[in-house]
Amino acid sequence: xxxxxxxxxxxxxxxxxxxxxxxxxxxxxxxxxxxxxxxxxxxxxxxxxxxxxxxxxxxxxxxxxxxxxxxxxxxxxxxxxxxxxxxxxxxxxxxxxxxxxxxxxxxxxxxxxxxxxxxxxxxxxxxxxxxxxxxxxxxxxxxxxxxxxxxxxxxxxxxxxxxxxxxxxxxxxxxxxxxxxxxxxxxxxxxxxxxxxxxxxxxxxxxxxxxxxxxxxxxxxxxxxxxxxxxxxxxxxxxxxxxxxxxxxxxxxxxxxxxxxxxxxxxxxxxxxxxxxxxxxxxxxxxxxxxxxxxxxxxxxxxxxxxxxxxxxxxxxxxxxxxxxxxxxxxx
Numbered sequence: 001x002x003x004x005x006x007x008x009x010x011x012x013x014x015x016x017x018x019x020x021x022x023x024x025x026x027x028x029x030x031x032x033x034x035x036x037x038x039x040x041x042x043x044x045x046x047x048x049x050x051x052x053x054x055x056x057x058x059x060x061x062x063x064x065x066x067x068x069x070x071x072x073x074x075x076x077x078x079x080x081x082x083x084x085x086x087x088x089x090x091x092x093x094x095x096x097x098x099x100x101x102x103x104x105x106x107x108x109x110x111x112x113x114x115x116x117x118x119x120x121x122x123x124x125x126x127x128x129x130x131x132x133x134x135x136x137x138x139x140x141x142x143x144x145x146x147x148x149x150x151x152x153x154x155x156x157x158x159x160x161x162x163x164x165x166x167x168x169x170x171x172x173x174x175x176x177x178x179x180x181x182x183x184x185x186x187x188x189x190x191x192x193x194x195x196x197x198x199x200x201x202x203x204x205x206x207x208x209x210x211x212x213x214x215x216x217x218x219x220x221x222x223x224x225x226x227x228x229x230x231x232x233x234x235x236x237x238x239x240x241x242x243x244x245x246x247x248x249x250x251x252x253x254x255x256x257x258x259x260x261x262x263x264x265x266x267x268x269x270x271x272x273x274x275x276x277x278x279x280x281x282x283x284x285x286x287x288x289x290x291x292x293x294x295x296x297x298x299x300x301x302x303x304x305x306x307x308x309x310x311x312x313x314x315x316x317x318x319x320x321x322x323x324x325x326x327x328x329x330x331x332x
Contacts, residue, residue, distance in 0.1 A: 022287075022307070023041070023063055026306075027043060027289045028289060031276040032276065039059055041056075042054075042086045042097070049083055050069050052067050054068070076103075076105075081104050084146055087099070095117035095118075099148075111145055111146075114183055115130065136177065136185045143163060143165060145161060147209045151212045154241070158245055159179050160176045171205045173191055173207055177189050177246075190246050193223065193253055199231075202231035208223065209271060212275070218238055218319070219239050219240075221238070222258065223237070229294070234257055234259040234271055234273065266292055269294075273288035283312050286323060291303070309328055
């Protein structure tokens with residue numbers, strides 16, 4: 001584990017065997033396992049000012065792997081503030097990073113942007129700014145849009161992201177669209193889920209941070225709900241891979257969160273996860289962030305101590321994923 005300073009209210013911190021971080025002060029973590037077996041890690045940094053990458057031959061090795069800054073925010077204009085939730089993907093022989101950012105003069109004008117690397121080495125080779133994700137001809141990103149993820153099914157690529165609508169107290173929904181290319185959507189957005197339950201509406205009405213795992217012919221899409229403090233939690237949708245993914249009626253939404261704060265285990269506000277595979281390919285691993293305490297001074301968004309954790313996913317008799325803090329594991 002890197003020896004970095006952790007700033008916290010020590011009187012409110014409780015160390016347990018479950019809440020030892022994998023990587024400290026890295027939120028919205030994303031781990032990609034490449035076809036050669038190596039792992040790449042990226043995440044939001046507390047300053048929200050850059051995009052970083054780590055690489056390791058093993059999942060354990062990411063904890064102490066050298067961290068490289070591959071892109072920094074602009075001094076003004078678009079992509080100049082609130083650089084959030086990068087994801088790295090390898091599509092059609094090229095590397096892409098999807099991330100969100102705002103403008104210094106309008107810090108909440110958050111939009112999805114793309115970087116591309118055409119070289120073999122995403123750490124050593126240069127990255128090019130592609131600019132905003134291009135919407136289809138049927139719509140445009142009108143408001144606060146972020147947390148973009150992409151996945152493939154039966155030869156087609158799909159994009160899922162969060163976007164706020166309405167006026168006044170805005171609502172963050174999840175939308176899905178088919179992709180024409182890694183940088184452009186092919187269809188109009190389709191509403192997947194809106195915060196309809198009480199646990200999705202604490203402080204803010206939020207569905208965000210989508211992540212997809214595939215298991216035995218089904219897709220499970222996890223997402224984060226409510227504000228970013230102790231109330232932050234993870235919900236889930238599911239669909240058979242043979243169904244029409246752009247049909248919201250084909251998706252099943254779980255009535256209750258699948259992972260939430262556990263005071264006894266010292267895990268607070270779990271959320272914004274990704275999925276990867278173990279080195280032998282046998283296990284699905286959830287990579288997510290959480291805090292070790294609940295009392296936060298000021299806006300939880302700017303508290304630096306959302307740490308990266310990892311959890312081995314279990315599968316129940318109905319082949320549904322089970323997320324349990326007892327399956328957390330730190331570096332061995």
